[in-house]
Amino acid sequence: MPARRLRLVPPARLLDAARVVQDALAALRRELEIPSDFPAAALAEAEAAAAAGPRDTGGGREDLRALPFVTIDPPGSMDLDQAMFLERADDGFVVHYAIADVGAFVEPGGALDAEAHERGTTLYAPDVRTPLHPPVLSEGAASLLPGEDRPAVVWRIALDGRGEPVEAVVRRAVVRSRERLSYDDAQARIDAGTTGQEAAASLALLREVGELRIARERERGGVSLDVPEQETVARDDGTFGLELRSTLPVEGWNAQISLLTGIVAARIMRDGGTGIFRSLPAADPRDVERLRRTAAALGIGWPTEVAYADLLPTLDSAVPRHAAFLTEATSLFRGASYEAFGGTGQDAGVPHDAAHAAIAAEYAHVTAPLRRLVDRYGTEACLALCAGEPVPRWVLDALPGLPRTMARTGQRAGSFERATLDVVEAAVLAxxxxxxxxxxxxxxxxxxxxxxxxxxxxxxxxxxxxxxxxxxxxxxxxxxxxxxxxxxxxxxxxxxxxxxxxxxxxxx
CATH class of the missing domain: 2.40.50.140 (Nucleic acid-binding proteins)
Structure with a gap:
């Protein structure tokens, strides 16, 4: 879809229109108490950590720089949490998934750690990004930038021929990403079928493994919605606009690698009796019935014997009726939360029913520590459990309060992102x-x-x-x-x- 700018605004007023948007976004940040800068002590800690390099976390690091990792992110991204390399192994596959090792730079209990708990997550807006960690770390020393030796937490997940995990382990390592790809870049290379290089072969396997994982998701009763994303964009002339962006297949395959890692992380936590799940209750039967009425009103056939997860692959978001249904379906699953267990003072044990209904499996957030606080704690728990070592005391002490912290900061993030869209929509139409x-x-x-x-x-x-x-x-x-x-x-x-x-x- 073509790029969109503020329309019907005389050129002489472009900067004035941009200022109106910027002023409204600044007022929104004040209203929601979103910080504009990092406290001096937190920034000083980040700069010192970046200069000193990763701290000694014990246990050493495996040298995995020979593996041709690549990152796949939106264009222009600098806070690169994940890099991947996939290979065949016997009748199955091995996924090597490198995650930024934020724990190697953030001192537990320090000023930077305290500020991360206040922020909880990175906030995105068309004018300014409010990062979870200072850019010297999130876009520098801790980011998996290409051509740079970086500390990482690397998952090695063995899959059988159907794409089901049969073994998973995570350990600290040093990696060197070969290339930073945008979604468009990755999709083009996969479609071209380029062969002969390790990284190219890995991308080809991303399609194969991604499609297998999507098939396994449907078997479990999980769902992935293909709904065009509404995005705000900043223009070179200082104005703002809106785009509806359809997702590429590679984004779904890429997401499946992250979901796979979260699923195996949850299994490790359950087996070890310590960790934090991302849970989502099953849809209310009344909401399912409402969605069935919506399908009937839209002229979409949904036989009673067909499961919701089996209906979705038959829909095309480019068809207005289908897009309307998929948009409505996003509200079917509500009430996502975090459930921590095994932390200091927690005696209830592992939750009996903590599955994520949309994924149809137990699941944990461990793949985006540069942008989401909880991932650092889940990662550290898995590292210790895989190594047969005690989970660090600072993790155990923080676990009981993490669900409240993430609920508070997540609610603020949701309010901010929706209100940001409201501002830009009003500006585009004013x-x-x-x-x-x-x-x-x-x-x-x-x-x-x-x-x-x-x-x-x-x-x-x-x-x-x-x-x-x-x-x-x-x-x-x-x-x-x-x-x-x-x-x-x-x-x-x-x-x-x-x-x-x-x-x-x-x-x-």
């Missing part, structure tokens, strides 16, 4: 009130029983151009149908956009 746009109705709220006759329905629409998803009202909102939507309000300051769909906005 000054166009009264105009009509091509749109698709993607969500319709159920009417209250006491709603008066003729009261407008409420829902959401996605515009064809620009890539905006916003609230809409109308006497009739036909779910999954194309409509003409009239812009009623676009307020950057209030972070609000509202459309009406009615007699003047109906599709031809």
């Amino acid at each position: 000054g166009r009130e009264g105009e009509e746009f091509d749109a698709v109705v993607v969500d319709v709220a159920e009417r209250d029983d006491d709603a008066p006759p003729g009261a407008p329905a409420r829902g959401q629409v996605v515009l064809a151009e620009p890539a905006v998803r916003a609230r809409a009202e109308g006497v009739d909102l036909p779910l999954g149908e194309r409509v003409r939507a009239t812009l009623r309000e676009a307020s950057v300051a209030e972070r609000r956009v509202l459309f009406t769909v009615g007699p003047s906005g109906d599709a031809d």
Whole structure:
């Protein structure tokens, strides 16, 4: 889809429009108490750690620089958490997955550690990124940048011919990534079928292993939704825009390697009686029934004997009706949380039912420690358990409080990211009130029983151009149908956009 800019704004006002967005985002950060800088003590610790190199964590490091690791990330990424190398072994495969060793740079209990607990996760916005760790670490000494020797935590996961894990171990190592690839780069190389080099062969296996893992996910009853992503983008002229970006197949295959690692990490934690799971309750039967009604309203056949996980592969997000259904399906699984066990003072034991319903397996976050706090703790627990050593005391002491920390910081991150989109959407549309746009109705709220006759329905629409998803009202909102939507309000300051769909906005 073509890039989008602020539209119908005279060139002389471009910088003014950009300032309006920047001012609104600055106000949002103040409202949510998002820090603009690192405390001096935390920054000093990070700079000293980067200069000194990885601290001695005990046990030494295996030299794996001969393995041709590559990273696959969005273009321009510098905080590179993961690098991979895949190879065949007998009738199966071996996945080597290198993860940035943040624990080698952050001193437990120090100022940098305390600040990471305050932040919890990296926050992304079109103007400024608010990192979990100072860039001197997250984009420098700890990042798996190509051509640099880096400390890493490397998972070695043996798979059988069906892609099921049969053995997994994790240890500290030193690695040297060969190349930093974007998703587009990786997809192009896989599609071209380039052979003859170790890294190229590894990419080819990523498709094969990724598809096997997707098949195993469906067998378990897990789901992966192919919904186009709405992204804010910063332009070279200082303005901001929106894009709807369809995911590439390689992104799904790449994600399966991370999911695989999280699944085997959870098994190690369960066997060792210490760790922290990422859990998600099963969908409420009432929500499943609601989704079935949505499918019927959209004209999507969903036989009662067909499982939800089996329906999804038959849908194409490029079809408006299917996109509306997939968008609605994102709300089916709600209530994700963390469950810690085996920590200091925790006597309840391993949770009996802590599966992640969307993955259909027990699962742990261990693959993004540069950007998510909890991953460092899960990683350290797995390292100790695999080595047959006691889990470090600082990990055990932190485990009981981690779910609360991640809930607090995760809620703030979700609020910030949604409000950021609201700001940019309003800015893109400001000054166009009264105009009509091509749109698709993607969500319709159920009417209250006491709603008066003729009261407008409420829902959401996605515009064809620009890539905006916003609230809409109308006497009739036909779910999954194309409509003409009239812009009623676009307020950057209030972070609000509202459309009406009615007699003047109906599709031809």
